[in-house]
Amino acid sequence: MSTTTAKTDAVASEPSVPSTPSDRRERDRMRRRLARRRGGGWWPYLFLAPWFVGLFGLTIYPMLDSLYLSFTDFDLLTPAQWTGTDNYERMFTDDPVFWDSVHATLVYVVVSVPLKLALALAVAMLLNRDLKGIGLYRAAFYLPSLLGGAVAIAIVWRQVFGGDGLFNDFLAWFGIEGQDWISSPDTALYTLVLLAVWQFGTPMVIFLAGLKQLPKDVYEAAAIDGASPVTRFFRITLPLLTPIVFFNVVLQIIDAFKTFTPAFVISNGSGGPLNSTMLYSLYLYKKGFTDLQMGYASALAWVLFLVIAGFTAVNFIAGRYWVHYDD
Amino acid sequence: MGHQISRRTLFRTASGLAVVGGLGGALSACGGGTGAGSTSSELTMTWWGSDDRHAAYKKALASFQKDNPKVKIRETYSGYDGYFDKFNTNIAGGSAPDLLQMDTALVAQYARKGVLAPLDSYVGKSLDLTGFSKTLLAAGTVDGKLYGVPSGIGVNQLTVNRSGLEDLGLKLPDREWTWADLRKISQDVYKKSGGKIHGVDDVGGGSLQAFEIYAREHGETFFSEDGKNVGFSPETLQRWWEYWAEMRKLNACPPPAITSAAHNDLTKNAVVIGKALFTFDIGVYGAGGSVTDAQLDFLPSPQGDWSGAREGNYVNGGVLLSATKSSKRVGDSVKIMSFFAQDETAIKAMQLFRGIPPTEKARDLIASGLSETDKLNMEMADYISKRVSAASDALPTPPAPPQGADQIWDLLFQSNLAIAFGKKSIKAQLGEFFDQAAGILGG
Incomplete structure (x- = not known):
């Protein structure tokens, strides 16, 4: 701190001291040393290299490649020929199945995301208390999400909602004669929605973490003022939780747009009946790998990219009006 | 002077990263290129x-x-x-x-x-x-x-649950039977089983094993010679769909939910699940494994019952x-x-x-x-191939189907299903079918 004795001992970090040329040199040296210590130079990049290889080799390059392919007639088997914007034009003007898949996907997103998040929040509220063995309950509620992405569970779903499935057996107890829910074009998509909603574990865990962080004193004050539990939920919990709701909404919408496995397994790869379960990713897969129209599939992928990016941008903009950060 | 990470930054960053990660995955899955053949010694x-x-x-x-x-x-x-x-x-x-x-x-x-x-x-x-x-x-x-x-040798055969027929007091139809005979016996199955069993699976959307034969009986091929379009006329397809619409009305074939479930899934075939006694799906037995305990038998596709009907079968490989x-x-x-x-x-x-x-x-x-x-x-296959080679009016064996054929077959299946579920009229679906078929085959 003190700069009393020797003149040569001038310390650079004291701006009030008038600077001489030697002072300035000293200061530059210090700055360089500091910069090195903070991580300047190329060393960090060396350590990041494996990740960069992955990013460029497995993500950026294939993405650019697919952008190129989306303007070609690539069929997986023979070299790609440039066809300009043909693929994009065909999508919007001459492909009824594309619109079927857009319809199915939008219904799926719009119905499944709110239901899933509402259920996740409700269960998170239930689990946010100090009970004996609460960890066990949490694990039990999270379990479906661990199984959820798996092919096995989709196969089980197929069985449960099939014509002679468990669900109809259950309905039979009440004298209701069920139908084959998977094979009817009016209900098949909703079995997928149900499967998605059932896998509420991930947003639930995130909600739970958020609920645990909420300040207790606000609740105490509200309780003293006589606020009912409902009021407390809508006036305190929900507003304080909006950043987490926002995070979950963004994540779940993206996830829902990209859903593939359950639709593929439950419809046996067909997207049927009558394209009612032809989720966008499934259609993309079918075009690329079954119908050998990889160029068209790439175009579909880029349209999906733009749509999801658009939805996310809208989310972020809308978020300014309803998300409250407490900092 | 520690850097404070605000909640705002945290959530925005996390959401942003999730977006990038999620989207990148979808897109990069679609890249690729053609490569050389296998190099292993096996x-x-x-x-x-x-x-x-x-x-x-x-x-x-x-x-x-x-x-x-x-x-x-x-x-x-x-x-x-x-x-x-x-x-x-x-x-x-x-x-x-x-x-x-x-x-x-x-x-x-x-x-x-x-x-x-x-x-x-x-x-x-x-x-x-x-x-x-x-x-x-x-x-x-x-x-x-x-x-x-x-x-x-592959020929189109119907697989019949013969013991199921006999249980209902019905006899296996004659080999030289017609589409009208199929309708008749299917109705009988439904009546005699008290509405529990339909006669035959709904193949109004069946291509290779059903409609192609029917079109050939009309003297029309499934694909045109140059493969740039379908080879049959709207009238033939209309008559075919009307036949199956009537079959559904008579309960001679099962409702569309069963047809839809059986698509690409042999284990849900109407005969396999016991909802029908006749099936056009050669896979039910053709692969050799016995799917049910019933005694099975085989029949050729029904013949045309109109004047000028031709032999529709052919032998494939x-x-x-x-x-x-x-x-x-x-x-x-x-x-x-x-x-x-x-x-x-x-x-x-x-x-x-x-x-x-x-x-x-x-x-x-x-x-x-x-x-x-x-x-x-084997005996039935032999019978059919002999009948084909003896027939003077049979069209030649069709050439290998053109590119996009599998999409046409799927279109036919989906079209019949749309009619069966009551989502489309036959007339409206006919127009759509021919429009889309031409688009797929590029004619």
């Missing part, structure tokens, strides 16, 4: 089928390896679902199998795209096709060149064995094809698992070891 052979067929192939290949220890074979096999998706991916990724079981319906597409190796230069040398008829070889021939060796062009082991692959075509142990191992054997010699070899149902199956 010869990769791949096929689809039932467990019985897998076991038969493995048994035959084991015998082949005993005599040819230098050829190391790697066997990969699966069901039909996803088989060609995987094959497409392998070709694009440069890891195509050397030798594969090929679908007669898809051989033209792959041959024209240069995926398959032409085999003509081997015929008569390392590829022994003695006893294969010309019409049979047509199944593996594209633009005059041979790209696949047929495994056997079961499945094919093809070699890929990028393979460095085409010579060895051809050796294996020849082995399956002529070798006694191979023929005995394969039995009827790839259709009725293609040559007289092979049929004699397996005759003694066949089950009762196998014998009925």
Whole structure:
């Protein structure tokens, strides 16, 4: 701190001291040393290299490649020929199945995301208390999400909602004669929605973490003022939780747009009946790998990219009006 | 002076990262490029089928390896679902199998795209096709060149649950039956079973095993000669759909939910689940495994009951064995094809698992070891192929289907389903069908 004795001992970090040329040199040296210590130079990049290889080799390059392919007639088997914007034009003007898949996907997103998040929040509220063995309950509620992405569970779903499935057996107890829910074009998509909603574990865990962080004193004050539990939920919990709701909404919408496995397994790869379960990713897969129209599939992928990016941008903009950060 | 991470920054960053990660994955899955063939020292052979067929192939290949220890074979096999998706991916990724079981319906597409190796230069040398008829070889021939060796004779047969019929006091219809007879007996099944069993599965959307025969009975082909459009007229398709609409109305065939569930899923076939006694799906028995305990029997497709109706059946080649062009082991692959075509142990191992054997010699070899149902199956195939060759008015065997054929078949299936579910009228669906078909085939 003190700069009393020797003149040569001038310390650079004291701006009030008038600077001489030697002072300035000293200061530059210090700055360089500091910069090195903070991580300047190329060393960090060396350590990041494996990740960069992955990013460029497995993500950026294939993405650019697919952008190129989306303007070609690539069929997986023979070299790609440039066809300009043909693929994009065909999508919007001459492909009824594309619109079927857009319809199915939008219904799926719009119905499944709110239901899933509402259920996740409700269960998170239930689990946010100090009970004996609460960890066990949490694990039990999270379990479906661990199984959820798996092919096995989709196969089980197929069985449960099939014509002679468990669900109809259950309905039979009440004298209701069920139908084959998977094979009817009016209900098949909703079995997928149900499967998605059932896998509420991930947003639930995130909600739970958020609920645990909420300040207790606000609740105490509200309780003293006589606020009912409902009021407390809508006036305190929900507003304080909006950043987490926002995070979950963004994540779940993206996830829902990209859903593939359950639709593929439950419809046996067909997207049927009558394209009612032809989720966008499934259609993309079918075009690329079954119908050998990889160029068209790439175009579909880029349209999906733009749509999801658009939805996310809208989310972020809308978020300014309803998300409250407490900092 | 610690840097404070605000909640705002945290959540925005996390959301942003999630967006990037999520989207990147979707897009990068679609990149790729064409590559070279397999370089491993093993010869990769791949096929689809039932467990019985897998076991038969493995048994035959084991015998082949005993005599040819230098050829190391790697066997990969699966069901039909996803088989060609995987094959497409392998070709694009440069890891195509050397030798594969090929679908007669898809051989033209792959041959024209240069995926398959032409085999003509081997015929008569390392590829022994003695006893294969010309019409049979047509199944593996594209633009005059041979790209696949047929495994056997395939004909369209209806599989009948004969014991189920007898339980209802009904008799197996005569072999020379008509579409009207099918309607009659299907109605009888429904009535006599007290509404529990429908007669026949709904094939208003069935292509190869149903409508194609019906169109040929009208003197029309499924695809036009140049493959740029369908070959049948709207009137024929309309009459076909009206026939099946009436069948549904009479409960002679099951409701659309059952039809839809059975699509691509043999275990949900109406006969397999006990909801019908007749099925057009040759897979129910054709693969050799018995799906139900019932005594099965076989019938040709019904004949036309209008004046001027022609013979609609034809003989095709079961499945094919093809070699890929990028393979460095085409010579060895051809050796294996020849082995399956002529070798006694191979023929005995394969039995009827790839259709009725293609040559007289092979049929004699397996005759003694066949089950009762196998014998009925083979006998009916023999009956149909004799009837076809005797018929003067039968159209020639159709050439290998054009590219996009599988999309047309799917379109036909979906169209019939849309009508059956009451989502579309026959008239409206007809227009859509022909519009879309022309678009797919590029005519």
